[in-house]
Structures are given as structure tokens and as C-alpha cells.
Amino acid sequence: MKKLVVYLMSGPETPELAAAAVAGGADLIELGFPFSDPLADGPVIRRAAERALQQGMRTRACLDGLARTRELVPRTPLVPMTYAALLEAYGWDRFARDAHAAGATSLIVADLPAGERPELRRIQLVAPTSTDERVRIAAEQTDGWLYLVTVTGTTGARTDVSPALAGLVERARAVTNLPLYAGFGIATPEQARTAADLADGIVVGSRAVEVAEEGPDALREYVRTLRHAVDAVVAA
């Protein structure tokens, strides 16, 4: 079975939205903890972060939202995804401790590249620009699975699945047996199928954030279409 990861920006409705995504077939939920200056993010997630901050989604509120999400979806892995600035302010160890206490399975820090702060257990990202040596370091240090950034660029929908993904999968397979999940630029069921054909799982972010604005029902239906697309890879 290929894995389906759905990203949601933390907000007052996050627990219900996460539950809807899981009902639609998500295997793992990434929870964005918003930062005012998110360098890795394109316009959709940047705007979602601005809104979340206006709604008061500061670190403490995000951790509370994570805990409430954990109550609603007891078995699904939950992974906060954020930026170094939040951990720097909150305390690196304290953030990791409190996130896990609130139900986090792991962490993603978008601007903390592999090799930095190796003591902070987290899911590492590799990109098409990563050297083989950096892919190896990231695979060694990552927590459970490796996040393949499919594009040279920021988060957000693209017209096609990046042609760089196949090469990145090949290079990662050469150094690790860990699952490889592909993210950035995957929005449609067709793209989900194409990416899932190459990797072990896919991450859908910006489009999920947009659909989530329409409410839990719309999100569940959207995730269901992705689930079908991803499952079709195995059936084929």
C-alpha cells in the first residue's frame, strides 16, 4: 500500500479537518505550525500561515490543537511541520518534548537541513539539488521516512509532476531502505498516481489547504479521490 500524507495548516477547525482527512483515507497528517516568514512555502501556504497567525495560532495554541487532534484520530501519525524560528523561541528540546506529549509522531523543520542539530529527531528532506552525500546523511538521520522534495522550488501546485522525482527516488533508493514520500507540487489525483508510482507515498499540501477552507466534507471527498488514485498504483 502506498501512503497518503495530507498537510493542514493549524487552525481552530484542525481536529475536525484532520478527522475528515483520515476518514477520506489519509495515512498521516502533517500539521503546519505557522511562521510569519515561511521561506519554503509558496503563496497558498504563506497566506494560510498569515490567516492562522491572525486567528491566534501561536505555538501554544498549535500544540493544544495537536492534542485535540490526537484525541479525534488516536491511531494516525501526526507530524508538526514548522520553521526553526518557532523552536528557537520555544526551546528546541522543550518543543520536541511538548509536541510528543501532545501526540506528535515526529517533526519536520523546513529550514533545518540535514546535518544541523542531529540530536533533534525529525523527518529529513532531500531535494533534486541535494548531492548524493547529502541524501546519504539525510537518510541516516531521518526519523522513519525520507521526505523527497520533488521540485527545485517552494510548496504549491504545479502543472505536472516534476521530472526530477524519478532521479531523486533512484538516488535515495541507492542509500536507504526507508520509505520515500514525495511532496511539493502534487495536487491532483493524476499527479498523485504518477508520484505514487515512483515513491512509497505522497504528500499533498497546498491543494489540501485550499480544499480544507471549504470544510471537512469537501476535504474528505478530495482526500478520497487521492486515496483511489494512490491505491490504483498497487492494483495496476
Added chain:
Amino acid sequence: MTSTPGLYGTYGGRYVPETLIPALDELEAGWRSAQADESFQSELDELGRTFGGRPTPLTRAERFAPGKRLYLKREDLLHTGAHKLNNALGQAVLARRLGKRRIVAETGAGQHGVATATVCARFGFDCVVYMGEEDMRRQRPNVERMNLLGAEVRPVDFGTRTLKEATSEAIRDWITNVETTHYLIGSCVGPAPYPEIVRELQAVIGREAREQLREAEGRLPEIVVACVGGGSNAIGIFAGFLDDAEVRLLGVEAAEAASLGVGNPAVLHGARSSVLSDEDGQIADAHSISAGLDYPGVGPEHAWLRDSGRAQYVRATDEEALDAFRDLTRLEGIIPALEPAHALARARELDEELVLVCLSGRGDKDLAEVLAR
């Protein structure tokens, strides 16, 4: 960030997405190789002299600061009207060595954008400059200059609409086009090795000023004063005097953009530094009449110089800067940019007698803003 070079105490580092790490490694290697290459330095010296107008003079401002021996290091007379050209020329030569064809930059006051557009015209690079809409409004002449020079100025219409967002957008462009593009950062901020590169390229200000002042006065200044936004003109002039323990170093921030005065340790634009930020690490808005100082962060080396006590940092208000702007204009016949007007405001009230001020740029760009007051 123990495994990363480019640390200043606990400040600096490389807090950037993985996509950029290989480019930063490449930049670092290119920079080391350039530093070891005499032809790089001699080409820079030649460009500085024949294209930039170096050395810039030292001018005594007797009527502005009666009773003192106050000298101005005249970076306002550098080609394009500000110290920014020192860095832009150096990074352009570096980008050519790295084989890049396209340059992206951010700009606040527009001085760095103009310097970047200028070197791109000179070297034949494609050039995109990100600029906040608010800054485009208040620094209109510089937008027009960049357009004339063939650069594409891309407005940034979200967030503060100033330098902070322009920098974020320039970095996002770099992430997207990293294989063909050099990011020509304008201040001693950003991920390593940028703070070091910018400092070394601006250090020519301090080297020249040190020699010129010794020639004029037979001794070193008692104090060196410079405005600090990101801090590149300050680090450049400080660099000439860091080893002279008897020379006091004073940075002047805009009162409502005092990253060093009231900031917290935080991560912004790829580095840990002293930043205007709240208890959650969210970046706060800065405010200044001077677009070049209107930035919530500062170079990591300044945060380190502050903590170590080697340099002190004070503040000047918009009104104090405007007064100094008017006085220097009327008393010395020099129209300063609003940024160094902050340094002038504090410099004239110091106890020290022999004072060196970095006049980092000229004020043509600020006329509309000043006349509207």
C-alpha cells in the same frame, strides 16, 4: 549549528531549506577560491577605481559639528550613490566565476537594487529585483533607475510590503531558480557564507578610511559611527578598526527598527541573530522613515559585537534623523541619505572629539519623503 561555518558566537548559521544547501556550499567554495586568487582582488580593485570611483574622499564637517573634528567617509560619492556598489561589484565578479547568468536581489531603499541593476548591466546578467510596494512608493526615483538599467523590479504586495518581505521573495526565487541564479544579497545578513562575503567586500570602506584619517590627523579616530539596518556599511567601516581596541565603534539604529537595541535571539532569512520578534519567534514589523533601516533583523556579526561589548548600538528617531539631514545639507552642502542621517544625529552629540562617520549614501532618493514632512 555546530557543523556549520559562519558562526559569530551563537549567531549566524544556515537556516534554509535543503534545496539551497548545495548552492551555499558552492558559493562558499567559490568564495574561498576567489579569496585565494590574486586576480580576483586585483579585478575588484580595478573595478572599484575605474568604475566605482574609489577611493572615496574623507571630508571634514566643521560647520555641522563645531568644536569637533568630525570626518565623513564619503560613500555617497561612490558610483550609484551608496556603499552598496562595493558589495554588488564583488558578488557580480563572484557570480561570473560561478558561471551564473541570472541575478536576483532584494532592495529596501532601492540603493542595493540600483547597485545590483548597475553591475548586471555592466556584466550582462539578467536581473530581477524584489521590492516592497511601500518602498516602491517612497523610493520612486530608484525604481525608475533600476528600470532604465534593464532590471525587472517585481513588487511584493503582501505582509509589511517592505524589505523583510522583499528578502523572503528573493530567497524564494533563488530556491526556484538556484541552478542558474546567484542571489546577490545586499547586506551582511542571510545564511553563511553571505555575512562574511558582504563584510569582506565592504571592508574596503574601513581600510581606506583608516589610512585617510591617519594621513589627515596623524592618529586613529576616537570613535567610528555608522547607521545599522542590516548593517553592511557599519560592518565595512568597523572592519578597519576592530583590532584597534582604543577605537570605540558605535552603530545607530532607527528607533522603531532597533533589532540590536530591543530584539531577541531569533531566526530570520537563514540566520540566527538579534531580531524584532515576539515570544513565539514570529517576526515583528519594523518602522522607519528610512526604507534602508526598515528591517527587523540585523547581521549576525553585529549581534556578536554587541554581546562581546566591542561595539555599542544606540538609536535615533525619525525626527532626529530629519534634523541631521537638514543640517548637513544646509551647513556642509552635502545631502545625505536618511539612513546615515541617523548616524549623523548621534555623532554630533558625542563626548569624543575626533569622530569618523560613514556617510553611506546620498539623499536624492529621499527628497520626496523629506519634502512631504
